[in-house]
Amino acid sequence: MQAVLFALKDISLVQFKNYGQASFRFDQRIVGFCGNNGVGKTNLLDAIYYLCFTKSYFTRSDQQNVRKGAAGFRIEGHFEKQGQLTDVVCILRETGRKEFISAGEPYEKFSHHIGRFPCVIIAPDDVQIITGGSEERRRFLDALLSQLDPDYLQNLIEYNRVLQQRNSFLKSQAEKRLTDRHLLEVYNSQLVRPGNWLFERRRSFLQDLLPLAAQYYKTIAGTDEPVALTYESQLLNSSFADLLHQGREKDLYLQRTGAGIHKDDIDIRYSDLPFKSIASQGQRKSLLFALKLAEYETLRQDKGFPPILLLDDVFEKMDAERMHNLLDQVCLRDQGTDLHHRHPRRPHPPRNGPARR
Structure with a gap:
């Protein structure tokens, strides 16, 4: 079995966007999220992005990511990198103050976190x-x-x-x-x-x-x-x-x-x-x-290891050959890739977490 160089093992969300409270575990190299529109597939990808970049990929204001009626949010995940497990926590307080914590230590400057857990996202x-x-x-x-x-x-x-x-x-x-x-x-x-x-x-x-x-x-x-x-x-x-x-x-x-x-x-x-x-x-x-x-x-x-790759509904308006060539690059060429993919076309949302592919 190939050793894990870098992967997100799990994530938990509290009052983040449309999630009241939810947890997801990722035990496969390639993970797909499927479900109807509005169930939170893109929001889950954005939560993963938050843990890597200390901010949202889709909105400029942290307050826009708070669940309606709530006063703040919390995102927590555990990354495995070259055999070491590290917890990362993002908290937006009721006061509007944001805290970012890794391995139990809060950052004085969020910029010091950038690059520690590399990530690439592709969205429509x-x-x-x-x-x-x-x-x-x-x-x-x-x-x-x-x-x-x-x-x-x-x-x-x-x-x-x-x-x-x-x-x-x-x-x-x-x-x-x-x-x-x-x-x-x-x-x-x-x-x-x-x-x-x-x-x-x-x-x-x-x-x-x-x-x-x-x-x-x-x-x-x-x-x-x-x-x-x-x-x-x-x-x-x-x-x-x-x-x-x-x-x-x-x-x-x-x-x-x-x-x-x-x-x-x-x-x-x-x-x-x-x-x-x-x-x-x-x-x-x-x-x-x-x-x-x-x-x-x-x-x-x-x-020295592949970053997390997040794909959000990327195949629209692509012909079959281009789609095949892209999948060949991201899924088959590098077996170390930890890829999370939001797929919108399955009719029923997952009940206990993201679907595995």
Whole structure:
């Protein structure tokens, strides 16, 4: 029997979304949740995501995940990682205060938890990574790199903090009809340091990730389609300090920072045309899966074990060949995968926990 490298063994929910109180055990490598709409399949996947990322995948506010009529929630799970069992607990108190605890020790900073229990999720709305604005692709990239590198997450937090302060300063200067250029230069220097660090990390990382995603796309599509993915950043052509200096007057006029790594993007082309404009729904989903599988493989290589893979109703609008190729990648290629899959088409919900497949 193959030794377990990483798996979620069980989870319990109290007052979380539509669950009053429920517990589930996972004793198979691949687990499927099936049932009618509204029974809580996606909510269960989101609870697993909470234990890995300290937050919901689907909502920004923790309060939105509290069961109607309740004042808080609790999620608890036990992870087995390389022979060691670790408990993880997320509690939202009645006061709105959130606590996150691992192995009995509360975190002072939730960011310290990210990457300890790696996870990849694929949900229907994730197609926005392909069809939406650049912020969707940056969010995907930041989530992956934050699981790989704690320094990346800390630099990203610092960058966003200074960016918000600089934007608030620009707005205040416009309201007061003042221009404190010395203080603006201070904000510039504070922004440049983490910005340059993040840019170099992204550029180096994407040199490997994007070709891997392109290869996965060909495998899932079953054909050699002319898809190209390229990293785009203003910092590729000019230094960050120069960009901020050159855009100073425009930033003061618009009251926001127009240059920086918060404008980065991944350009996706099909025969030199914008992919999202000409691709079919099946092609868009195939590319989404390719990016997510590249994320999964990158985490597996870095951590030394496969991450948890959560699939939420992923096969809609895919033809049989693409579906088969995707399943071959996530279920058969790597026998270490711990995969949880929400399947909506079975007529009756499970009575005592998720269905095993």
